[in-house]
Amino acid sequence: MPEKRKKTLKDIARELNLSPSTVSRALNAYPSLSEETIQLVKSYAANHQYVPNPMAVNFRKNRSSTLGMIVPKMVHHFFSTTISGALETAKKNGYSILLVQSFDQLKDEILASQYLLSMGVDGLLISVSNETKEAEHLQAFLDEGKPVVQFDKITEFLPSPKLVVDDFEGAYQATSHLIAQGYRKIAHLSGRMDVKNAYERYLGYKKALEDQGIPFHEEWVPHCFDITEEEGFRFTQTLMQSENPPDALFCITDLVALGAMNYLKSIGVAIPQEVGLVGFSNWMLSEFTTPTLSTVDQFGEQMGSKATLMLLDQLKSQKLGNADTVQLKTQLLIRASSSKG
Amino acid sequence: MPEKRKKTLKDIARELNLSPSTVSRALNAYPSLSEETIQLVKSYAANHQYVPNPMAVNFRKNRSSTLGMIVPKMVHHFFSTTISGALETAKKNGYSILLVQSFDQLKDEILASQYLLSMGVDGLLISVSNETKEAEHLQAFLDEGKPVVQFDKITEFLPSPKLVVDDFEGAYQATSHLIAQGYRKIAHLSGRMDVKNAYERYLGYKKALEDQGIPFHEEWVPHCFDITEEEGFRFTQTLMQSENPPDALFCITDLVALGAMNYLKSIGVAIPQEVGLVGFSNWMLSEFTTPTLSTVDQFGEQMGSKATLMLLDQLKSQKLGNADTVQLKTQLLIRASSSKG
DNA sequence: TTGAAAGCGCTACCAA
DNA sequence: TTGGTAGCGCTTTCAA
Numbered sequence: 001m002p003e004k005r006k007k008t009l010k011d012i013a014r015e016l017n018l019s020p021s022t023v024s025r026a027l028n029a030y031p032s033l034s035e036e037t038i039q040l041v042k043s044y045a046a047n048h049q050y051v052p053n054p055m056a057v058n059f060r061k062n063r064s065s066t067l068g069m070i071v072p073k074m075v076h077h078f079f080s081t082t083i084s085g086a087l088e089t090a091k092k093n094g095y096s097i098l099l100v101q102s103f104d105q106l107k108d109e110i111l112a113s114q115y116l117l118s119m120g121v122d123g124l125l126i127s128v129s130n131e132t133k134e135a136e137h138l139q140a141f142l143d144e145g146k147p148v149v150q151f152d153k154i155t156e157f158l159p160s161p162k163l164v165v166d167d168f169e170g171a172y173q174a175t176s177h178l179i180a181q182g183y184r185k186i187a188h189l190s191g192r193m194d195v196k197n198a199y200e201r202y203l204g205y206k207k208a209l210e211d212q213g214i215p216f217h218e219e220w221v222p223h224c225f226d227i228t229e230e231e232g233f234r235f236t237q238t239l240m241q242s243e244n245p246p247d248a249l250f251c252i253t254d255l256v257a258l259g260a261m262n263y264l265k266s267i268g269v270a271i272p273q274e275v276g277l278v279g280f281s282n283w284m285l286s287e288f289t290t291p292t293l294s295t296v297d298q299f300g301e302q303m304g305s306k307a308t309l310m311l312l313d314q315l316k317s318q319k320l321g322n323a324d325t326v327q328l329k330t331q332l333l334i335r336a337s338s339s340k341g
Numbered sequence: 342m343p344e345k346r347k348k349t350l351k352d353i354a355r356e357l358n359l360s361p362s363t364v365s366r367a368l369n370a371y372p373s374l375s376e377e378t379i380q381l382v383k384s385y386a387a388n389h390q391y392v393p394n395p396m397a398v399n400f401r402k403n404r405s406s407t408l409g410m411i412v413p414k415m416v417h418h419f420f421s422t423t424i425s426g427a428l429e430t431a432k433k434n435g436y437s438i439l440l441v442q443s444f445d446q447l448k449d450e451i452l453a454s455q456y457l458l459s460m461g462v463d464g465l466l467i468s469v470s471n472e473t474k475e476a477e478h479l480q481a482f483l484d485e486g487k488p489v490v491q492f493d494k495i496t497e498f499l500p501s502p503k504l505v506v507d508d509f510e511g512a513y514q515a516t517s518h519l520i521a522q523g524y525r526k527i528a529h530l531s532g533r534m535d536v537k538n539a540y541e542r543y544l545g546y547k548k549a550l551e552d553q554g555i556p557f558h559e560e561w562v563p564h565c566f567d568i569t570e571e572e573g574f575r576f577t578q579t580l581m582q583s584e585n586p587p588d589a590l591f592c593i594t595d596l597v598a599l600g601a602m603n604y605l606k607s608i609g610v611a612i613p614q615e616v617g618l619v620g621f622s623n624w625m626l627s628e629f630t631t632p633t634l635s636t637v638d639q640f641g642e643q644m645g646s647k648a649t650l651m652l653l654d655q656l657k658s659q660k661l662g663n664a665d666t667v668q669l670k671t672q673l674l675i676r677a678s679s680s681k682g
Numbered sequence: 683t684t685g686a687a688a689g690c691g692c693t694a695c696c697a698a
Numbered sequence: 699t700t701g702g703t704a705g706c707g708c709t710t711t712c713a714a
Binding site: 359360361362363366373374375378400401402403 | 686689690691
Binding site for chain 1: 399440459
């Protein structure tokens with residue numbers, strides 16, 4: 001390799017007959033320097049394409065300028081938008097992001113945490129796995145003085161700031177919309193009740209029914225475990241074949257709604273005329289189904305960005321006590337699958 | 342913050358009455374040390390949860406253990422699988438990945454390159470934007486002795502190893518499959534002819550027709566510019582309304598095929614009975630359309646992993662001359678949209 | 683087989 | 699307003 005020796009700060013100091021400290025201060029715009037010196041050094045550095053060695057800076061400042069980020073699975077559309085938002089915001093603030101997937105398994109999440117710690121990240125952004133029911137591995141960050149921000153999928157076992165979507169409200173609105181469209185027998189393809197988001201959506205659904213005086217039937221709330229298209233298909237089949245089939249389905253996520261849609265189409269049920277359908281998360285695919293799928297948008301990009309800012313705030317303030325939960329609003333997107341009129 | 346002072350290598354040396362160099366050598370399993378000392382140091386380090394400071398190591402070794410990765414857009418399913426594969430492989434080899442998106446714009450790609458360079462990455466993985474017709478900004482990496490590997494979307498303007506999918510062969514197989522199914526009037530919803538992947542697929546399509554003696558009609562090959570569902574819909578409409586409508590469509594990507602499918606369904610054309618349909622890339626959604634969409638899988642995970650290995654190889658060998666192109670096989674996935682029988 | 687010590691590039695403290 | 703200089707934690711020569 002060409003091995004071009006890079007110019008260092010010391011080189012500049014020598015060439016300019018200044019001390020390294022002065023050059024350093026000039027480059028970092030210290031208040032006490034003369035405007036003259038600052039200009040001299042800055043223009044010289046620019047003209048000789050001096051680039052500070054980031055490794056040296058980080059080493060000296062005892063930080064890595066890197067944030068760890070753990071998500072269940074990055075191929076999930078929502079998480080990829082979340083990551084995208086976090087990356088942009090981190091970059092703008094001089095940080096980079098080290099990304100790891102937990103594949104929704106506690107075991108992998110623990111490994112990921114240890115890995116990030118060993119890589120010396122300055123803080124952690126995490127959306128926990130479905131299996132996470134304790135948080136020792138995350139507490140380890142706090143113990144080292146490294147802030148953590150949880151987003152979307154959170155655990156109460158770790159005292160850190162949390163950023164969530166208002167799942168309850170999103171589900172409430174989705175269900176209310178179905179009611180407003182004239183549906184009365186509304187089922188909910190739910191998730192695991194020990195996963196907070198799923199539980200909140202369930203509660204929002206239930207409350208909406210209650211508030212408009214629609215009876216709630218436990219048997220209309222099957223629980224998906226893996227949250228797949230296949231489960232959506234299968235549970236919808238069971239529901240539709242029961243003696244009292246529903247006339248609308250509110251699904252915990254778009255993928256499940258897609259399964260429901262596919263089953264309904266397979267037996268020739270008209271959507272939305274005979275059965276209404278609403279999903280959750282605004283997956284890319286929901287725009288392109290036939291009919292298009294009504295859903296609840298979670299603003300993933302914004303969430304990733306906001307979570308990063310919350311983490312950077314802690315890094316700046318050097319305070320770790322905060323364990324507040326910030327809620328982001330959702331937005332109901334009404335598309336063809338639930339629009340009778 | 343609690344500010345727990347971390348144990349350093351020097352601490353261990355003192356506590357064990359050894360010199361720092363010996364401890365360092367023991368931890369890194371140097372050949373010349375006595376087995377005894379190695380064991381002593383290693384177990385002591387483990388018991389006192391010593392973790393080497395990665396910043397110091399990188400600084401000392403004048404590297405960052407970080408690879409830059411530029412992709413057009415990470416929310417695209419193919420790229421997110423690619424990233425996933427790269428992340429895993431990098432991690433296994435002690436490297437992390439710094440990810441940036443170009444949003445398919447040269448301007449952003451240039452900024453991304455400069456950013457990665459300033460962050461001191463050791464090498465670059467890149468899938469170039471549609472706009473990239475020169476490579477000065479990438480040459481800058483080579484000039485600094487940092488290896489580059491291009492994958493999927495490549496430019497010939499940079500002499501670096503390249504990893505691509507055999508687009509020609511994939512398109513050839515897809516088209517041949519349609520012919521084998523009995524379709525004879527096969528259109529191709531193509532892309533920009535100045536983008537290599539699109540051009541190769543176009544050539545594969547054409548060659549397949551030629552080899553089986555099926556006439557080629559230029560007017561059956563509209564060119565998408567943005568590669569969207571909307572374009573798929575619109576161009577299919579134009580084709581189907583022409584005096585000589587095709588009986589099959591091979592689409593440059595699944596999203597375009599989805600648009601085609603949606604148009605065909607909207608006018609009541611039966612898929613695959615009346616019109617056959619094949620996409621490209623195996624987007625997640627292609628499994629879940631009705632009917633399910635035949636497509637060409639590109640093994641994104643494997644591609645990301647392989648590209649990373651190619652980059653690490655160069656890092657190890659310290660040689661930058663190589664500009665070979667490695668081709669990965671594709672796999673035709675035959676699903677309902679093209680299965681008459 | 684082990685130790686001593688220099689030094690990677692930068693920042694920040696203490697002086698002047 | 700500027701300079702001198704120690705030192706971050708580690709690796710790696712050179713010497714023993």
